[in-house]
Amino acid sequence: MNMDEDIAYSTIAALGGAIRSGAITAVELARFFLARLEKYGSRYNCVVTITRDLALEQAERADRELKAGKDRGPLHGIPYGAKDLLSTRVIPTTWGCAPYKDRVIDHDATVIRKLRDAGAVLTAKLAMIELAGGMGYRQANACLTGPCRNPWKPSQWSGGSSSGSGAAVAAGLVPFAIGTETWGSITTPSSYCGVSGLRPTYGRVSRSGAMALSWTLDKIGPMARSAHDCGLILNAIAGEDPDDASTSNRPYAYPPADRLDRPFKFAVLKNGVSNANGDVKANFNAAIEILKTLGSIEEVDPPSLPFAQAASTILSAESASVYEEMLESGIVAQLTAPEDRIGGYADHATLATDYLRAQRIRAKLCRELDRFFEPFDAVLTVPTGDTAPTAEGTFGGRGHARSLGGPGNVCGTPAIVIPTGLSKDGLPTAIEFDGRAYSENRLLAVAIAFQTATAWHSARPRLDD
Amino acid sequence: MIIIDRLHRRAFVRAFACAGTAFAAFTVRSFGDDRKAETIKKDGDEKTATKTPDAEKPASRPAENATKNADPFEIEVEARMNLVLARFGERIDDKARKDVRREVEAIVRRARELRKYPLDNGDGPGTVFVPYRAPIA
Numbered sequence: 001m002n003m004d005e006d007i008a009y010s011t012i013a014a015l016g017g018a019i020r021s022g023a024i025t026a027v028e029l030a031r032f033f034l035a036r037l038e039k040y041g042s043r044y045n046c047v048v049t050i051t052r053d054l055a056l057e058q059a060e061r062a063d064r065e066l067k068a069g070k071d072r073g074p075l076h077g078i079p080y081g082a083k084d085l086l087s088t089r090v091i092p093t094t095w096g097c098a099p100y101k102d103r104v105i106d107h108d109a110t111v112i113r114k115l116r117d118a119g120a121v122l123t124a125k126l127a128m129i130e131l132a133g134g135m136g137y138r139q140a141n142a143c144l145t146g147p148c149r150n151p152w153k154p155s156q157w158s159g160g161s162s163s164g165s166g167a168a169v170a171a172g173l174v175p176f177a178i179g180t181e182t183w184g185s186i187t188t189p190s191s192y193c194g195v196s197g198l199r200p201t202y203g204r205v206s207r208s209g210a211m212a213l214s215w216t217l218d219k220i221g222p223m224a225r226s227a228h229d230c231g232l233i234l235n236a237i238a239g240e241d242p243d244d245a246s247t248s249n250r251p252y253a254y255p256p257a258d259r260l261d262r263p264f265k266f267a268v269l270k271n272g273v274s275n276a277n278g279d280v281k282a283n284f285n286a287a288i289e290i291l292k293t294l295g296s297i298e299e300v301d302p303p304s305l306p307f308a309q310a311a312s313t314i315l316s317a318e319s320a321s322v323y324e325e326m327l328e329s330g331i332v333a334q335l336t337a338p339e340d341r342i343g344g345y346a347d348h349a350t351l352a353t354d355y356l357r358a359q360r361i362r363a364k365l366c367r368e369l370d371r372f373f374e375p376f377d378a379v380l381t382v383p384t385g386d387t388a389p390t391a392e393g394t395f396g397g398r399g400h401a402r403s404l405g406g407p408g409n410v411c412g413t414p415a416i417v418i419p420t421g422l423s424k425d426g427l428p429t430a431i432e433f434d435g436r437a438y439s440e441n442r443l444l445a446v447a448i449a450f451q452t453a454t455a456w457h458s459a460r461p462r463l464d465d
Numbered sequence: 466m467i468i469i470d471r472l473h474r475r476a477f478v479r480a481f482a483c484a485g486t487a488f489a490a491f492t493v494r495s496f497g498d499d500r501k502a503e504t505i506k507k508d509g510d511e512k513t514a515t516k517t518p519d520a521e522k523p524a525s526r527p528a529e530n531a532t533k534n535a536d537p538f539e540i541e542v543e544a545r546m547n548l549v550l551a552r553f554g555e556r557i558d559d560k561a562r563k564d565v566r567r568e569v570e571a572i573v574r575r576a577r578e579l580r581k582y583p584l585d586n587g588d589g590p591g592t593v594f595v596p597y598r599a600p601i602a
Contacts, residue, residue, distance in 0.1 A: 306578055312571075348552060349546065
């Protein structure tokens with residue numbers, strides 16, 4: 001295999017095949033992506049730390065083991081980047097904010113450990129919105145490393161809070177990345193950057209060693225070149241963890257042993273994209289036409305229940321507690337975005353009774369949402385009503401769409417976002433598939449079927465040299 | 466040292482004053498804005514009176530009357546805003562107060578929406594407490 005752009009945009013399966021056939025070594029692959037991270041990382045403000053020494057050490061181990069006949073699976077020798085809220089021994093973990101720019105949490109997050117055990121090679125800690133957006137940022141420049149720029153159009157934002165994870169995968173700086181989501185932080189950057197992003201069911205992936213924003217809302221998931229890659233990554237990071245009591249003991253395996261032997265059953269929200277940006281709407285409708293060839297589509301109304309109010313109240317109360325010491329100490333005054341320096345104070349006006357009421361309502365909402373999802377393999381929406389906003393200044397008024405972001409996050413259900421094309425000005429658009437708790441493999445099957453019928457996930461931005 | 470002492474004293478006085486306001490307003494706020502609440506509001510006032518001897522003094526009456534006539538939403542926002550200021554007021558300048566207040570208003574609005582959702586006694590929270598026992602070594 002030649003060291004050219006094709007490698008930068010290859011899937012995990014293709015890169016793994018090249019390593020196993022001897023066409024390339026894990027060390028050569030690591031050096032190739034390290035060079036791209038060094039060349040383009042600062043252009044898009046998507047990298048916090050390049051982990052060169054660790055990457056080469058892990059890649060050498062991968063080559064040595066393969067030579068000795070030990071194959072750790074699909075991620076063996078594959079480089080990746082991690083959102084910089086996942087703790088890593090020796091290497092700084094900044095949470096995207098200036099006060100912690102040199103802080104080392106000398107402990108590997110469970111996800112980092114699991115990926116190392118799966119043979120993956122950590123090449124970079126990636127940029128993120130400071131404190132994962134917990135202070136209510138209203139601009140792209142709410143980040144230690146500056147506004148994260150979209151590889152498709154650098155004047156635009158990459159999305160957040162997993163900003164660097166989206167941009168680095170889109171620019172071919174890493175084959176895959178790990179992002180996190182409390183409410184939209186995987187789905188939004190995946191949509192804006194034209195990559196495939198999977199938000200797993202709450203509790204599917206351990207958060208031990210990850211910065212907490214909201215203990216009962218935070219999830220960790222993969223962002224990659226294809227839905228199939230997302231499945232391979234989730235397979236490596238999912239599972240019960242004694243260090244995170246919220247993790248589920250439900251087994252997860254990808255690829256799944258059984259296949260669906262009937263056409264898919266989809267639902268689409270009534271007037272879901274009526275107020276969306278024209279290109280988002282047009283590309284969503286085109287995607288629906290393709291999905292009609294894969295199954296039936298029914299138009300539905302989601303239950304009219306206080307999903308967003310419950311989610312916001314829970315987020316307010318939990319983040320007030322999470323960031324209490326930062327507010328007390330005044331550290332927040334050092335954050336980059338002015339609105340983030342004061343954004344946490346109001347959360348302390350949330351009462352314990354508000355929080356508990358929201359949690360009691362949540363238990364009922366989860367049942368209602370499961371009843372709503374149950375007849376379908378996936379409910380189809382757009383993750384964002386518009387394409388990526390500007391990377392400069394405050395976010396303005398934009399297109400809106402009916403979303404399942406509030407219901408999905410407060411009820412901890414999974415979703416996958418995949419690209420549906422480009423807008424007239426060259427920015428990615430996307431579709432989101434939502435489903436019942438623990439239905440990741442069903443959602444992946446839908447996304448893979450769509451990606452088999454289309455090539456949008458293979459589109460590449462032109463990085464001007 | 467003198468400056469620090471003065472700051473501390475001022476912070477204490479402000480916190481005390483704000484907390485007092487918050488408590489008074491909560492007593493009214495907690496019982497809502499409908500006719501049924503009007504009856505309970507009187508109970509609330511009585512409770513306040515028994516717990517706080519100063520509430521009997523004529524000087525406190527105008528404030529109580531003012532809160533009785535005010536918009537319950539505004540009273541609740543004011544009370545919660547005062548809780549925030551009691552704790553973090555020194556770090557929030559006048560310009561920031563407007564933003565913080567807007568956020569507090571959103572929090573109160575959401576809380577009031579959630580209060581409309583019917584719950585039964587047995588509807589427990591969506592989180593489950595699990596007692597811990599260390600595994601056998």
